[in-house]
Amino acid sequence: MKKWFKKIGQSFLRKDETKDKEAIPPTVEQVETKDKEAIPPAVEQVETKDKEAIPPAVEQVETKDKEAIPPTVEQEDTIKIQKNKKSWFNKLGDNFKKTSSSIRKAIFVKRLDEKSLEEIEEAFLMSDLGVNNTNLLIDELKNKKINTNNNTQENVAEFLEKQFSNINHELNLKPNKELRVILVFGVNGSGKTTTIAKLAKKGKDRNLKVLLAAADTFRAAAKEQIEKWANIIQIEVLSGNIGEDPSSVVFKAHRKAIDEKFDLLIIDTAGRLHNKVELMEELKKMTRIIQKNDEEAPHNKILVLDSTIGQNTYNQIDSFHQNIGLTGVIMTKLDGSAKGGSLIGITRKYNLPIHALGVGEKIDDLIPFIPKDFINALLGDNTGDKK
Numbered sequence: 001m002k003k004w005f006k007k008i009g010q011s012f013l014r015k016d017e018t019k020d021k022e023a024i025p026p027t028v029e030q031v032e033t034k035d036k037e038a039i040p041p042a043v044e045q046v047e048t049k050d051k052e053a054i055p056p057a058v059e060q061v062e063t064k065d066k067e068a069i070p071p072t073v074e075q076e077d078t079i080k081i082q083k084n085k086k087s088w089f090n091k092l093g094d095n096f097k098k099t100s101s102s103i104r105k106a107i108f109v110k111r112l113d114e115k116s117l118e119e120i121e122e123a124f125l126m127s128d129l130g131v132n133n134t135n136l137l138i139d140e141l142k143n144k145k146i147n148t149n150n151n152t153q154e155n156v157a158e159f160l161e162k163q164f165s166n167i168n169h170e171l172n173l174k175p176n177k178e179l180r181v182i183l184v185f186g187v188n189g190s191g192k193t194t195t196i197a198k199l200a201k202k203g204k205d206r207n208l209k210v211l212l213a214a215a216d217t218f219r220a221a222a223k224e225q226i227e228k229w230a231n232i233i234q235i236e237v238l239s240g241n242i243g244e245d246p247s248s249v250v251f252k253a254h255r256k257a258i259d260e261k262f263d264l265l266i267i268d269t270a271g272r273l274h275n276k277v278e279l280m281e282e283l284k285k286m287t288r289i290i291q292k293n294d295e296e297a298p299h300n301k302i303l304v305l306d307s308t309i310g311q312n313t314y315n316q317i318d319s320f321h322q323n324i325g326l327t328g329v330i331m332t333k334l335d336g337s338a339k340g341g342s343l344i345g346i347t348r349k350y351n352l353p354i355h356a357l358g359v360g361e362k363i364d365d366l367i368p369f370i371p372k373d374f375i376n377a378l379l380g381d382n383t384g385d386k387k
């Protein structure tokens with residue numbers, strides 16, 4: 001594992017020093033070229049302009065992978081994050097950093113008094129921690145009568161980490177030999193299709209046989225978008241015709257996945273407002289259709305949430321949870337959001353895992369949610385490390 005990381009080497013680390021530019025979605029050609037040059041998941045390596053970096057030959061890595069037990073995607077991501085928190089933190093974007101720095105400023109005061117507590121309260125509310133959680137934290141801080149810098153930070157970090165601790169947030173793409181079916185839904189534009197592409201890429205990187213189902217049959221552009229991603233990742237996609245019943249597409253895709261022994265089927269659905277009854281019914285129907293072939297499926301019912309929206313996050317969760325039953329959420333656009341605090345509210349209130357965070361528009365811009373690192377990014381210094 002260490003050797004694997006060493007291969008990424010300095011070019012990978014140096015990449016962090018370059019400022020993250022506004023994410024521009026890659027063209028098919030760009031990504032295809034990159035894919036030829038480098039071994040996933042080290043896309044950062046590919047993206048570096050550093051000419052010194054010589055990517056390992058495909059054969060070398062393949063031979064190596066056969067010899068050793070390959071790490072899971074989560075392990076690889078965890079290593080990348082641990083080795084390189086600065087990059088992780090940088091991806092969270094300026095808005096998040098602004099919130100994070102106001103929380104930090106507030107908790108670095110010498111003494112906690114009414115004024116500094118008010119500042120902390122404000123900073124947490126701005127990050128969408130939610131009124132209840134914020135009140136709890138402020139009460140806890142008051143009760144502890146904390147009056148030194150380090151203690152304050154540690155107590156806040158501890159408190160926040162505790163909120164996530166009794167849940168396994170990992171999304172295991174292949175926990176057993178069976179086909180895994182993941183149904184993905186959410187409101188319009190939340191980032192479903194992009195997130196599905198990112199998940200599919202992670203599956204492909206793990207040598208899983210991945211099928212995408214394009215069950216958004218409302219818009220021609222939706223079909224094109226997912227087909228484009230499938231082409232980039234080099235995986236199969238089963239698309240419906242425009243106007244076709246999405247459930248029929250889902251049924252066909254599920255049958256194909258079973259018959260052709262796919263490992264992973266990820267279903268993309270049309271964006272829907274959480275209060276549109278008929279669209280909720282459509283999702284329920286998809287679930288029933290899937291269960292005709294496998295009672296246990298869909299194994300994951302994931303709600304994709306746009307972190308820049310903030311306010312009605314809880315309404316969305318309530319509604320989708322009541323109608324479909326969620327198994328987890330993925331929060332997108334953390335690179336452009338100041339609202340990371342709502343993640344804490346989600347786990348506290350719904351006891352739901354947060355599988356991953358979207359931190360950009362590129363194919364590898366999906367990071368697993370690791371509470372400790374997230375809290376460190378929220379409270380830490382500019383490298384995302386705790387002081």
Ligand SMILES: Nc1nc2c(ncn2[C@@H]2O[C@H](COP(=O)(O)OP(=O)(O)OP(=O)(O)O)[C@@H](O)[C@H]2O)c(=O)[nH]1
Nearest residue numbers: 188189190191192193194271332333358359360361
């Ligand atoms: N910055 C940033 N942009 C993202 C992220 N995830 C998705 N996007 C962008 O958000 C926009 C909408 O993403 P889609 O994946 O098309 O969203 P969707 O939920 O499938 O949209 P509909 O199918 O129309 O409901 C696109 O421009 C994506 O590139 C993210 O993590 N960060």
Ligand SMILES: [Mg+2]
Nearest residue numbers: 192193216222
């Ligand atoms: Mg879509």
